[in-house]
Amino acid sequence: xGEFELIERYFRRPRRAAxxxxxxxxxxxCALLAPSPGMQLAxxxxxxxxxxxxxxxxxxxxLGHKALAVNLSDLAACGAEPLAFTLALxxxxxxxxxxxxxxxxxxxxxxAHGIELAGGDTTAGxxxxxxxxxxxxxxxxxxxxxxxxxxxxxxxxxxxxxARLALEAFRGRVKLAGGDFEAVRTAMELPQPRVALxxxxxxxxxxAIDLSDGFVGDLxxxxxASAVGAVVEADALPRSEVMSGQPAAMQRQCTLAxxxxxxxxxxxxxxxxxxxxxxxxxxxxxxxxxxxxxxERGLRVVDAGGRPLQPAWRGFDHFANx
Amino acid sequence: xGEFELIERYFRRPRRAAxxxxxxxxxxxCALLAPSPGMQLAxxxxxxxxxxxxxxxxxxxxLGHKALAVNLSDLAACGAEPLAFTLALxxxxxxxxxxxxxxxxxxxxxxAHGIELAGGDTTAGxxxxxxxxxxxxxxxxxxxxxxxxxxxxxxxxxxxxxARLALEAFRGRVKLAGGDFEAVRTAMELPQPRVALxxxxxxxxxxAIDLSDGFVGDLxxxxxASAVGAVVEADALPRSEVMSGQPAAMQRQCTLAxxxxxxxxxxxxxxxxxxxxxxxxxxxxxxxxxxxxxxERGLRVVDAGGRPLQPAWRGFDHFANx
Numbered sequence: 001x002g003e004f005e006l007i008e009r010y011f012r013r014p015r016r017a018a019x020x021x022x023x024x025x026x027x028x029x030c031a032l033l034a035p036s037p038g039m040q041l042a043x044x045x046x047x048x049x050x051x052x053x054x055x056x057x058x059x060x061x062x063l064g065h066k067a068l069a070v071n072l073s074d075l076a077a078c079g080a081e082p083l084a085f086t087l088a089l090x091x092x093x094x095x096x097x098x099x100x101x102x103x104x105x106x107x108x109x110x111x112a113h114g115i116e117l118a119g120g121d122t123t124a125g126x127x128x129x130x131x132x133x134x135x136x137x138x139x140x141x142x143x144x145x146x147x148x149x150x151x152x153x154x155x156x157x158x159x160x161x162x163a164r165l166a167l168e169a170f171r172g173r174v175k176l177a178g179g180d181f182e183a184v185r186t187a188m189e190l191p192q193p194r195v196a197l198x199x200x201x202x203x204x205x206x207x208a209i210d211l212s213d214g215f216v217g218d219l220x221x222x223x224x225a226s227a228v229g230a231v232v233e234a235d236a237l238p239r240s241e242v243m244s245g246q247p248a249a250m251q252r253q254c255t256l257a258x259x260x261x262x263x264x265x266x267x268x269x270x271x272x273x274x275x276x277x278x279x280x281x282x283x284x285x286x287x288x289x290x291x292x293x294x295x296e297r298g299l300r301v302v303d304a305g306g307r308p309l310q311p312a313w314r315g316f317d318h319f320a321n322x
Numbered sequence: 323x324g325e326f327e328l329i330e331r332y333f334r335r336p337r338r339a340a341x342x343x344x345x346x347x348x349x350x351x352c353a354l355l356a357p358s359p360g361m362q363l364a365x366x367x368x369x370x371x372x373x374x375x376x377x378x379x380x381x382x383x384x385l386g387h388k389a390l391a392v393n394l395s396d397l398a399a400c401g402a403e404p405l406a407f408t409l410a411l412x413x414x415x416x417x418x419x420x421x422x423x424x425x426x427x428x429x430x431x432x433x434a435h436g437i438e439l440a441g442g443d444t445t446a447g448x449x450x451x452x453x454x455x456x457x458x459x460x461x462x463x464x465x466x467x468x469x470x471x472x473x474x475x476x477x478x479x480x481x482x483x484x485a486r487l488a489l490e491a492f493r494g495r496v497k498l499a500g501g502d503f504e505a506v507r508t509a510m511e512l513p514q515p516r517v518a519l520x521x522x523x524x525x526x527x528x529x530a531i532d533l534s535d536g537f538v539g540d541l542x543x544x545x546x547a548s549a550v551g552a553v554v555e556a557d558a559l560p561r562s563e564v565m566s567g568q569p570a571a572m573q574r575q576c577t578l579a580x581x582x583x584x585x586x587x588x589x590x591x592x593x594x595x596x597x598x599x600x601x602x603x604x605x606x607x608x609x610x611x612x613x614x615x616x617x618e619r620g621l622r623v624v625d626a627g628g629r630p631l632q633p634a635w636r637g638f639d640h641f642a643n644x
Contacts, residue, residue, distance in 0.1 A: 028547070029366060029397075029399035029400050029530075029532060030364035030365055030366045030396050030400040030402060030457070031364070031365045031366070032362045032363065032364055032464055033362065033363040033365060034362050034363070034461065035357065035363060040354045040355065041354065041355040041363060042352035042354055042355075043352055043353045043354075043406075043408060043440055043454075043456065044351060044353070044408075044441060045408035045409070045441060045442050045443050045454055046410065047410035047411075047412055047443050047452055049446070049447030049450075050447075051447075052445055052446055053445070077351035077352070078350070078351050078352040080352060084365075086365060086366075086454055088368065088452045089369075090369055090450055118365055119365060119366060119367060120367050121367050121368045121369050123371055123374055123375070124374055125369075125371030125372075125374055125448070125450060126447070126448040126450070128369070128371075128447060128452075130367070130369055130410045130450075130452035132365075132367055132408055132454040134365065135352070137354070144350055145350050145351070146350075225350070
């Protein structure tokens, strides 16, 4: 199977009425998009490399899902509405047993968000997946990292740390019962981008970021961009049942510095608490208040009694963390 | 050097007035772009993998140039005006000796086109460069592959085949004098995307494509998309002085099936000949008429006497061509 047959077979789909922003899709030199008037275009790119972002054991269908999900998560963090995406795929050979389920997982998530593949590139090479997502947001309404204010509450959606717990289990450092392992493995392999929540938080949250590198590291980006500090109550970070059954040190490691969560971390003034909870409820999601923004720079992590914890946690860094 | 320091040091630049389409650049979850009213957004993605798209011997500065150039070439083929680009970069380690010149070559070309890096991703992994370019074109005016009409002239910009000749020299199949080798090597490593020509051809050309996989293969995409055929005069394909000094068989191989040319192949009605030449002259480029579009499907390659050549040429296919 050649490159063009591969594109034709797995990545070209009939035009759908559900992708109104795409004027011209796969098959020309460029795709053409038509954002709605008054909208800014939101763009984000993520590359996934085998062994760094996913394990060789991941099912191709889940990999297709995850490659798009981590990009949609960036749109979610900006409060943007997804429009379309491009895919560049390097793989050792054109392997139908990989491509068919990969495309199925990719398009299932694309369909769930009403967006279309707008173009891309396939090439031979070590397995790498590069997706660029395009979304739109009313001009001036994007949620940014730089908007956190002193006195704001810190919020996080869903639960944290399960993806990291799954990685620890894959590495043999944690032993989990079969059902528990499947639950956290699903969290790692099938993250759900919080696109609806991001949109619902426009005009409510003051800042937002998606949790990809770990809570402490990602919060650090918000604090730096907003020129503020924060106090976080470690025991207030939301955990799944499986996580709650782990030793306390493992819970803190996974929730504070786990990575691969793809939940939203955001700030909002205390007077917006009801609005935050209502926005999350409309999206069928739980949100947890886990700290507050302070004028004093830096991040202070405390336990339930307010006692400071000495964190050695940091965000995942692709060159520092081997 | 960690991932975030790397981004800060090499890829974050002060906001410039010259990038008016970028409302928010590197440093948040998404970049925000503001296309002009009435414009469609043109998007294209290309991934470059070591050993497939470039040789390990290429200077990092030239690689930075080429990675962006091949993407801008797709915008050129649509007649779009570049707005911004994203970069996802996988590399074995954060190597300053690579990154500094890579970024210099990348940004020199970006500056030449007045565009800015709007976001991206860096990760550890086998060297791979994935760029997505974003441009804008007045709604309905994009040059497409599907617009060629029976009776149209076939045109090509610049000269063809030098990049392939350089590859043959690297492979030891051709021996070139030092100056000749440097000339064709420069064509291979520093392609110039024909962005100005693409824009000048809006409303003049009926279809366009950029030559990346080889003349015959890329022309095949135009013929298929336009549901027409063509006759091409092999000896009318424009060649450099170095190319003209090669044996006839090598000339035909390189010009008809070379790849990596990044010139524009386009069609226009005979009554537009003066307009085509004038548009090219405004861009300081030569254009050559090399054939015509016919109703009979398929591609007929003929010599200067009109005698049919039996071509074994085809476009480059990343999975069929090992």
